[in-house]
Amino acid sequence: MLALLNNELIKMEYNNKIMLMDSKSDIIYYTDKNKTYRRTLMNDIIEIKIHNNIRKIRYLNENEKINIVNDFYNNVRKLSEKYDFLNENIKNYDYLYKRSTDLIKIYNEKIPIVPPDQYFSLYIRISYGCPWNKCTFCNLYKKENYNIINFSSLKEQVNNLKLYFGDSIKSRKGIFLGDANAINIKNDILIKYIKYINDNFNLPLYAFSDAFTTPFNDNDFDLLKKYNMKRIYIGVESGSKEILKILNKKMDLGIAIKFINNIKKHNINVGLIFMSGFGNYNHVNDTINFIKNINLGRGDIVYISPIKEYSGFNKIIMENNIDNSIEIKNNQFMELREGISELYNIPAVLYDVNESLY
Ligand code: SF4
Numbered sequence: 566m567l568a569l570l571n572n573e574l575i576k577m578e579y580n581n582k583i584m585l586m587d588s589k590s591d592i593i594y595y596t597d598k599n600k601t602y603r604r605t606l607m608n609d610i611i612e613i614k615i616h617n618n619i620r621k622i623r624y625l626n627e628n629e630k631i632n633i634v635n636d637f638y639n640n641v642r643k644l645s646e647k648y649d650f651l652n653e654n655i656k657n658y659d660y661l662y663k664r665s666t667d668l669i670k671i672y673n674e675k676i677p678i679v680p681p682d683q684y685f686s687l688y689i690r691i692s693y694g695c696p697w698n699k700c701t702f703c704n705l706y707k708k709e710n711y712n713i714i715n716f717s718s719l720k721e722q723v724n725n726l727k728l729y730f731g732d733s734i735k736s737r738k739g740i741f742l743g744d745a746n747a748i749n750i751k752n753d754i755l756i757k758y759i760k761y762i763n764d765n766f767n768l769p770l771y772a773f774s775d776a777f778t779t780p781f782n783d784n785d786f787d788l789l790k791k792y793n794m795k796r797i798y799i800g801v802e803s804g805s806k807e808i809l810k811i812l813n814k815k816m817d818l819g820i821a822i823k824f825i826n827n828i829k830k831h832n833i834n835v836g837l838i839f840m841s842g843f844g845n846y847n848h849v850n851d852t853i854n855f856i857k858n859i860n861l862g863r864g865d866i867v868y869i870s871p872i873k874e875y876s877g878f879n880k881i882i883m884e885n886n887i888d889n890s891i892e893i894k895n896n897q898f899m900e901l902r903e904g905i906s907e908l909y910n911i912p913a914v915l916y917d918v919n920e921s922l923y
Contacts, residue, residue, distance in 0.1 A: 566578065566579055566644060566647060567579075568644050568647075568648040568650075568651055570588070570650060572735055572736055573587055573588040573732055573733045573734075573735040573736040574586075574587055574588070574593075574736045575587070575588065575651070575654065577640070577641065577644055577651075579640045579643060579644050580640070581598075582595070582596065582597045582640060583595075583596040584596075584637060584640060584641070586637075586641075586654065587733040587736045588654075588731075588732055588733045588736070589664070589730065589731060589733040590653075590654045590655075590656045590660065590661075591604070591606065591661065591664060591733070592604040592634065592637055592661065593685075595633060595636075595637050597636075599614055599615070600612055600613070600614045601613045601614070602625070602633050603684075603920075604661070605684075605922040605923055606664075606665065606668055606923055607665050607668070607669060607675050607676065607922060607923060608630075608661055608662060608664070608665030609624060609922055610624070610625040610629070610630045610633060610634075611623070611624055611625075611920055611922070612624075612625055613920075620915070620917075622917065622919060622920050630658065631658045634657070634658040634661060635657070635658065638655050638656055638657060641654055641655050642655050667729060668729060671722060671725045671726060671729060672688070672690055672722075673690075676688050676690075676743065676744075676922070676923040677705045677706065677744070678705055678918060678921050678922070678923075679741055679921055679922070679923045680741075680771070680773075680798050680836055680838075680868065680916065680921065681868065681914070681915075681916055681917075681920070681921050682836075682866065683739070683741045683771055683923075684921075684922075684923065685736070685737060685738055685739075686737060686738060686739040686740055686741040686768075686771060687726065687730070687734065687737040687739070687740050687741070687766070687768070688740075688741045688743055688923050689719075689722060689723065689726070689740055689741070689742055689743065689762060690714060690722065690742075690743040690744060691713065691714055691719060691742050691743065691747050691750065691755075691758050692711065692712060692713045692714065692743070692744055692746065692747050692749075692750060693706075693709050693710070693711065693712040693713075693714070693744055694706040694709030694710060694711040694712065694744055694745060695709070695711060695744065695745035695746055695775075696711045696745075696746055696749055696775075696778055697746075697775060697777075697778060697815075698711065699813050700812050700813050700814050701811065701812055701813045701877070701878055701881045702802075702812050702840075702872065702873070702878045702881075704875050704877065704878075705745070706744065706745055709744070713750050713754065716757065716758070716761075719758055719761065719762075720761070723761070723762065723765050727765075734766075737768070738768065738769075739768050739769045739770065739771055739795065740762055740766055740768050740769070740770050740771065741770075741771045741772065741923075742759070742762075742770060742771065742772040743772075744773075745773050745775075746772075746773055746774055746775055746778070746779060747772040747773065747774075748772050748774050748779060748782075748784060748789070748794075748797065749774065749775070749778055749779045749782055750782075751782075751783075752782070752783045752784060752785050752788075755784075755789075756785065756788050756789075756792065759789070759792045759793070759794070760792050763792045763793050767793070768793070769793050769794075769795035769796075770789075770792070770793045770794045770795060771794075771795055771796050771797075771798070772794070772797055772798070773797075773798045773799075773800070774797050774798070774799050775799065775800065775816070776799050776801060776816055776820070776821035776824050776825065777814065777815050777816035777817065777820070777821065779824070780820050780821070780823070780824035780827075786827065786828060786830075786831035786833060787831060789831070789833065790831050790832055790833055794833050795833070795834060795864075796833065796834040796835065796836055796864070796865075796866075797828055797833060797834075797835055797836070798835070798836035798837075798838060798868075799821075799824075799825060799835060799836070799837055799838065800814075800838045801816070801821060801837055801838060801839055801852075801855070802814055802838070802839060802840045803839060803840060803843065803848050803851065803852055803855075804818060804839075804848075804851035804852035804853070804854055804855025804856070805843070805846060805847055805848050805851035805852065806818065806851075807846060807847075808843055808846055808848055808851075811881060811885050811887070818855060821855075822855070822858045822859060825837070825859050826858075826859060826860055829859070829860050829861075829862075829865075834864035834865050834866075835859075835861070835865050835866075836865070836866045836867075836868060837856070837859070837861075837865075837866075837867050837868070838867075838868045838869075838870055838916060839852050839867065839868070839869055839870070839901060840869070840870050840871070840872055841869050841870070841871050841872070841893075841894050841895075841897035841898040841901060842871050842872035842887075842889040842890075842893055842894035842897060843872070843887055843888075843889070843893075843897065844887065844888025844889065844890065844893035844897075845886055845887060845888050846887065848897060849897055849900045849901055849904065852901060852904075853901070853904040853905070853908070856904075856905060856908060856909075857908060861908075861909045861911050862909070862911065863911070865909075865911050866911060866912050866913075866914070867901075867905050867911065867912070867913040867914075868913075868914060868915070868916035869897075869898050869901050869902060869913060869914070869915060869916060870915075870916035870917070870918055871894040871895075871898065871915075871917070872889045872894065873918050873919065874889070898915070901913065902914075
């Protein structure tokens with residue numbers, strides 16, 4: 566039996582169950598036997614288990630969510646008999662549901678995706694959607710018109726987030742700037758926004774970027790660094806020109822290399838995202854050859870994301886004779902990981918887009 570409050574996070578152990586919530590009672594993780602449940606701030610609960618060395622994930626339905634949440638808070642109740650401070654953390658499913666709807670109202674809608682190491686950052690939307698929004702494999706921002714929020718909306722959002730999180734904001738270790746391409750904003754506006762965010766939170770900043778529209782912007786990476794930009798995540802997807810064409814990612818690989826190395830030159834880390842699952846194509850070799858041209862090092866990370874099928878993209882996969890079977894996805898994942906570890910001493914890990922919810 567154990568309950569520890571540290572930096573507004575409450576870690577608990579009860580009957581071999583491991584539980585984590587923040588001081589606002591928002592459930593974060595719950596591990597029971599061989600299953601772990603991660604609750605997102607948008608109130609999805611994802612069941613994660615390893616079966617025959619394969620990681621399997623599943624979204625719980627509404628009834629299952631209620632059962633898990635009840636189970637979690639029942640354990641908190643039992644622990645509160647020994648740890649008085651937990652009394653105020655005994656909540657129920659309705660409480661969590663309301664928390665998530667209040668947060669969605671602040672952002673205007675659910676946050677579609679974050680990188681896997683950014684689940685515990687504070688998401689701040691400085692732009693909506695994606696300025697390109699035409700990659701054949703991506704349906705994340707289809708409902709969205711690309712837009713940059715105005716300064717007064719940013720101030721209102723920051724204020725609302727502070728009220729929403731209260732002291733539990735101290736459990737957030739960074740700021741993720743949304744949405745898909747937050748640094749693709751006119752330089753003076755971007756600097757004004759991140760300076761304001763930095764003045765309010767003084768936490769490291771993270772953001773996605775593409776490598777085919779943003780390189781032509783006038784990004785001042787010295788100033789981004791000065792105002793706490795820590796890592797920029799770039800979806801490269803493949804080092805193969807042929808595959809990029811199929812994906813409708815209008816990226817010149819040479820320009821992408823220069824852009825990424827330029828970010829690195831300013832001591833800002835990168836997170837590079839590549840896909841796996843392009844059987845019948847020279848994806849692995851071309852991607853490793855691409856990565857060889859980047860000066861990766863400490864603080865950088867490579868993510869490998871298995872192709873996620875959806876109806877529009879399935880047609881493209883079939884038309885181009887892409888073998889995206891599970892075996893190919895897994896094999897290419899392993900081959901890319903091994904190839905990267907031969908080149909650099911940095912993590913090369915899974916990015917499962919089904920799991921990467923805020
Ligand atoms: S650039 Fe990124 S967010 Fe935009 S459509 Fe392509 S994959 Fe999606």
